[in-house]
Amino acid sequence: MKANFDEKRYISEREFDAHMAIVKDWTNSFIRDTGEAPTYYIRTFGCQQNDRDSELAAGILEKMGFRPGASPEASDVVLFNTCSVRANADNRFYGHLGSLKPIQKGERPLIGVFGCMMEQDIHVNAVKRTFNYVDFILGAGAARVLPYAISQTLLSDGAKRNTIDLTDWRGLGDDTSLPVWRADPHRALVTIMTGCNNFCSYCIVPYTRGREQSRSYEMIVEESRRAVERGAKEIMLLGQNVNSYGNDLRRRGKVDAPTFAKLLREISRIEGLWVVRYMTSHPKDLSDDLIEVISRESRVESHIHLPLQSGSDRVLRRMNRRYDSAHYLDLVRKLRSARDGIAITTDLIVGFPEETEEDFEATLRVMEEAQFDAAFTFLYSPRVGTPAADWYDESQQEIVRERFKCLVEYQNECSLASNKKLEGQVVEVLVDGMSRRDETILSGRTHDDRLVNFPGLLMSSFTCQEWSSNEVFVPHEVNRGDVVQVLIESAGMYSLEARQIQND
Ligand code: SAH
Ligand code: SF4
Ligand code: F3S
Numbered sequence: 001m002k003a004n005f006d007e008k009r010y011i012s013e014r015e016f017d018a019h020m021a022i023v024k025d026w027t028n029s030f031i032r033d034t035g036e037a038p039t040y041y042i043r044t045f046g047c048q049q050n051d052r053d054s055e056l057a058a059g060i061l062e063k064m065g066f067r068p069g070a071s072p073e074a075s076d077v078v079l080f081n082t083c084s085v086r087a088n089a090d091n092r093f094y095g096h097l098g099s100l101k102p103i104q105k106g107e108r109p110l111i112g113v114f115g116c117m118m119e120q121d122i123h124v125n126a127v128k129r130t131f132n133y134v135d136f137i138l139g140a141g142a143a144r145v146l147p148y149a150i151s152q153t154l155l156s157d158g159a160k161r162n163t164i165d166l167t168d169w170r171g172l173g174d175d176t177s178l179p180v181w182r183a184d185p186h187r188a189l190v191t192i193m194t195g196c197n198n199f200c201s202y203c204i205v206p207y208t209r210g211r212e213q214s215r216s217y218e219m220i221v222e223e224s225r226r227a228v229e230r231g232a233k234e235i236m237l238l239g240q241n242v243n244s245y246g247n248d249l250r251r252r253g254k255v256d257a258p259t260f261a262k263l264l265r266e267i268s269r270i271e272g273l274w275v276v277r278y279m280t281s282h283p284k285d286l287s288d289d290l291i292e293v294i295s296r297e298s299r300v301e302s303h304i305h306l307p308l309q310s311g312s313d314r315v316l317r318r319m320n321r322r323y324d325s326a327h328y329l330d331l332v333r334k335l336r337s338a339r340d341g342i343a344i345t346t347d348l349i350v351g352f353p354e355e356t357e358e359d360f361e362a363t364l365r366v367m368e369e370a371q372f373d374a375a376f377t378f379l380y381s382p383r384v385g386t387p388a389a390d391w392y393d394e395s396q397q398e399i400v401r402e403r404f405k406c407l408v409e410y411q412n413e414c415s416l417a418s419n420k421k422l423e424g425q426v427v428e429v430l431v432d433g434m435s436r437r438d439e440t441i442l443s444g445r446t447h448d449d450r451l452v453n454f455p456g457l458l459m460s461s462f463t464c465q466e467w468s469s470n471e472v473f474v475p476h477e478v479n480r481g482d483v484v485q486v487l488i489e490s491a492g493m494y495s496l497e498a499r500q501i502q503n504d
Contacts, residue, residue: 006210008170011144013177019147020064026154027065030076038076039069041109045093046083048238048279049141049209050115052189054081056143056171057114059179064147072100075109077150082115082123084204086381090117097131110153112146114138116208118167122384128163136164140208141194144171144178184432186234186481188227192220192263193239193248198282200309201320202352204383205240212241212248217258224267233274233430233481235267242278243285261289268297274430274483275447277301283308284323286331295338302339302448303373306331307347311366312359315352319388325366332370343373343418343448350407351380351400353391360403367410373418373448374494375411379404412493419450419491426487426501427452433480434458442478443495451495454486 030038040061044054057079058068069075080097083089100111111134117123118137127134136149145166152164171178182188195210196203224235239245242260249257260278268276276299281290283306294300306328310316313324335342348363367375379400382389429444429452442456459479478484478500486498 004210008139008168011148011169011171016144016147019151020060022151023064023147023154031065037065037067039074040066040077040079041069041072041075042079042081043072043096044081045089046081046085046116048189048236049191049194049240050081050083051183052191052238053115053141053143054079055180055182055189056178057081057146058181058183060143060146062181063179064150072109078109078111080111080113080115082113082117084116084120084123084208084383086378086383088381090123093117094126097127097134101131101133108133110135110150112136112138112149112153114140114142114146116140116204119208120204120385124165124167128165132163134163137167139167139170142166142169142171145169182227182232184480185231186430187236187432188224188232188234189236189238190220190223190227191215191238192242192260193245196240197244197247198241198322199320201318201388202349202380202383202386204386207385209240212244214246214248214257217246217263220263221266225270228270228272231481233272233483235270235273235276237264237267237276237278240280241282241285243281243287243290259287259289261287261293264290264300265293265297268293268299273299275299275301277303277449279305281306283328283331284321288334291334291338294335294342302341303343303345304335305345305347306335308363308366308370309347309349310352310355310359311363312355313362315355315359315362318354319349319352325362329366329369341448343450344370345374345376345449346370346372347376347378348407348411349378349380350404351396353380353388353393355380355396355400355403360407364407364410367407367414371414371418372411373450374415377404377408377411416491416493419493419496422446422450422488422496423491424488426485427498428483429454429486429498431478431480431482431484444484446496452486452488452498453495454498454500456500 027038042054042057044050066077072078080093082093113127113134119140124137127137135153138145138149149166193212193214195212196206197212199206245260245263246257281304308328309319309321311325316324332344382392427446429446431442431444435441435443435453440455440457441453443453446452456478485501487501488496488498490497
């Protein structure tokens with residue numbers, strides 16, 4: 001594990017500007033020489049926290065004169081934003097990084113790696129040793145350090161470039177001054193806090209992201225307002241445990257620091273917003289005040305993601321989750337009676353060390369009672385440096401896989417039953433864009449966060465001739481970020497098929 005995350009050095013405003021200027025000079029001469037702007041490509045792994053950090057990194061690159069590239073191979077700067085939450089996240093990153101090796105010859109791109117994996121010595125050392133064509137390494141949430149890293153790389157001797165290790169530097173917790181390049185203009189990811197204090201015994205996040213640090217209330221509201229003024233219909237408030245928002249400020253003496261419930265209410269009242277989402281909620285901190293806001297404020301999503309992890313009280317204790325199954329089910333009951341039709345989704349871990357058949361059955365029982373509308377199910381993955389990794393017994397793998405299969409099958413039934421309830425209903429959908437597989441299908445999400453596909457074309461993607469009434473299908477005028485009404489025709493386990501019934 002790296003030295004304490006919270007003791008890292010900050011890049012000052014002045015240093016940030018100075019390094020930006022160096023890189024900007026370089027991009028200007030690149031444009032003079034080639035007639036084109038240099039390009040960047042960012043591959044992001046992991047959670048929305050990382051998505052948001054990549055949006056900041058993209059904003060900074062844009063400001064320095066870079067433009068998006070079509071692929072890693074065709075870009076001048078390639079960045080990997082890594083995640084370490086489970087072993088498959090680590091492995092995917094190494095696979096992608098390895099595949100860049102062939103393009104390092106000649107005019108190779110500048111390659112940088114940042115994010116949660118780079119908070120762990122074993123990965124930092126592995127990158128330096130095995131992938132020495134990586135130019136620089138930064139830690140988690142370190143977008144602000146990017147100009148420094150790129151300027152150092154440009155100034156270093158091109159032929160013998162060694163990997164520059166800047167993992168001792170970090171960005172400020174409150175990076176409001178940074179430019180953001182939003183992947184979806186209609187959806188604003190807004191970080192409300194970073195880090196985590198919970199130390200669930202299986203989880204790496206507290207080690208990679210440091211302690212909880214809340215952003216200022218005013219800055220969050222201001223950023224959200226600005227995003228809505230510029231066309232955002234959805235705000236997604238982000239934190240590893242949004243319910244403990246403000247606790248760090250209160251501990252430091254700001255006794256009247258606003259709670260998450262107050263913040264959520266304020267954001268939900270921004271004029272022009274369609275929905276405010278938030279994640280993740282921790283069952284031990286979900287307050288009655290928050291349930292009240294969920295029940296009263298119609299723009300607060302009709303959905304909550306509330307990770308259960310396990311239904312066995314014995315396992316929950318060993319996970320250090322600090323709630324039991326009775327408390328969890330009590331919350332489910334309160335939420336369902338507070339907001340009619342609220343969708344409740346969860347995370348479940350199968351095969352936590354020393355999980356018994358009885359523990360597993362307890363999880364199934366809680367699932368039966370809670371009737372989750374959807375669930376992310378994970379096989380336990382030992383993470384070096386966490387307490388549970390020392391208790392791991394590999395010989396259990398086969399039995400754990402059986403349990404996993406059984407749990408997924410049961411949840412699939414529940415997800416389908418939940419989606420089926422919408423068949424024949426007219427619902428509103430916020431359009432995200434074209435489906436990846438078919439250009440004539442649009443996809444979007446309902447207020448309760450279900451994925452909906454329906455035939456349609458984006459305004460920007462067809463010409464006037466295509467408006468002929470002889471067409472079998474006459475498309476409605478739809479843009480990304482529009483809210484449209486659709487009739488749900490059929491339900492699947494993971495999505496709904498629909499037909500648009502009215503222009504918005
Ligand atoms: N802060 C959030 C989510 C953190 S990571 C929360 O507490 O809910 C997202 C999910 O990954 C977790 O909810 C958990 O289900 C899963 N996860 C985390 N560490 C894991 C591990 N070592 N093995 C398997 N799943 C893990
Ligand atoms: Fe990990 Fe637990 Fe913190 Fe979530 S609350 S990030 S699972 S330590
Ligand atoms: Fe992964 Fe870090 Fe998020 S470990 S889940 S990217 S906080």
